[in-house]
Amino acid sequence: xxxxxxxxxxxxxxxxxxxxxxxxxxxxxxxxxxxxxxxxxxxxxxxxxxxxxxxxxxxxxxxxxxxxxxxxxxxxxxxxxxxxxxxxxxxxxxxxxxxxxxxxxxxxxxxxxxxxxxxxxxxxxxxxxxxxxxxxxxxxxxxxxxxxxxxxxxxxxxxxxxxxxxxxxxxxxxxxxxxxxxxxxxxxxxxxxxxxxxxxxxxxxxxxxxxxxxxxxxxxxxxxxxxxxxxxxxxxxxxxxxxxxxxxxxxxxxxxxxxxxxxxxxxxxxxxxxxxxxxxxxxxxxxx
Numbered sequence: 001x002x003x004x005x006x007x008x009x010x011x012x013x014x015x016x017x018x019x020x021x022x023x024x025x026x027x028x029x030x031x032x033x034x035x036x037x038x039x040x041x042x043x044x045x046x047x048x049x050x051x052x053x054x055x056x057x058x059x060x061x062x063x064x065x066x067x068x069x070x071x072x073x074x075x076x077x078x079x080x081x082x083x084x085x086x087x088x089x090x091x092x093x094x095x096x097x098x099x100x101x102x103x104x105x106x107x108x109x110x111x112x113x114x115x116x117x118x119x120x121x122x123x124x125x126x127x128x129x130x131x132x133x134x135x136x137x138x139x140x141x142x143x144x145x146x147x148x149x150x151x152x153x154x155x156x157x158x159x160x161x162x163x164x165x166x167x168x169x170x171x172x173x174x175x176x177x178x179x180x181x182x183x184x185x186x187x188x189x190x191x192x193x194x195x196x197x198x199x200x201x202x203x204x205x206x207x208x209x210x211x212x213x214x215x216x217x218x219x220x221x222x223x224x225x226x227x228x229x230x231x232x233x234x235x236x237x238x239x240x241x242x243x244x245x246x247x248x249x250x251x252x253x254x255x256x257x258x259x260x261x262x263x264x265x266x267x268x269x270x271x272x273x274x275x276x277x278x279x280x281x282x283x284x285x286x287x288x
Contacts, residue, residue: 002087009083010074017070024065033059126182130154134161134181148184149174 050057128134132151139147152173153160159181160173 002083005083005087006079009086010079013074013079013082014070017073021065021070024062029062030058033062126178128154128159128178128181128183133184135184136176137180137182149181151181154178 046057049055128151130151130153134149134151136147136149148164149161150164150169151159152162157178158175159178160175161181162173163170
């Protein structure tokens with residue numbers, strides 16, 4: 001930029017000298033340059049003014065504008081010095097203006113953020129820590145999957161994130177506001193744990209993990225009593241003994257019915273062989 005400013009400054013100074021020359025010629029020759037229009041008193045005055053004061057002679061300025069080319073009025077050292085001074089002094093002079101504009105933008109930022117937010121409400125700052133996977137609100141293009149970002153730094157309302165490209169993590173990081181991010185819900189541990197386990201873990205971290213759920217097998221319920229009407233209907237043809245009742249002192253013996261009686265018999269035969277049910281090895285740690 002400094003090398004470009006050198007010819008730029010030379011052209012500017014040359015045009016300024018040309019403008020001064022044209023303005024001097026346009027005014028015409030001053031009265032001091034015409035001998036017939038000057039008296040003895042005026043000649044003595046201008047002679048003393050030229051020798052004993054810093055004021056320049058107007059007649060000399062007029063003839064200099066006529067004779068000297070403006071090209072020689074712009075030396076290289078003058079161009080270099082003015083270029084350096086303009087490169088240094090102008091940014092310093094404009095520093096206060098730039099800082100005032102920056103402070104005005106910072107003061108207007110909260111109001112601008114509220115006006116651009118939906119329902120004129122600023123989004124809440126989520127709880128985001130280092131190592132969390134987040135999405136950005138601006139990546140809401142439904143034509144492709146959202147890009148995931150890994151939080152690598154966190155500071156107040158800002159955080160630094162790195163983008164995932166496939167399964168690779170980019171080296172460059174981006175600085176965004178936490179309100180523009182939201183955590184990936186599938187990677188939150190509190191969604192997988194039940195409420196009672198989360199409460200226990202939060203209350204006491206040193207507590208042992210709860211035992212796995214054990215299956216308890218209850219015995220089958222007893223069969224209901226058969227009514228007399230139903231039980232007596234099928235035994236009408238069976239020859240029962242004449243005296244069923246006996247003394248309490250004598251043991252009762254079961255009298256088998258007559259085999260010759262034709263009764264429908266049901267044969268429960270299994271069509272398939274019975275297998276040996278074995279438990280998988282992964283259930284050895286559980287109490288069944």
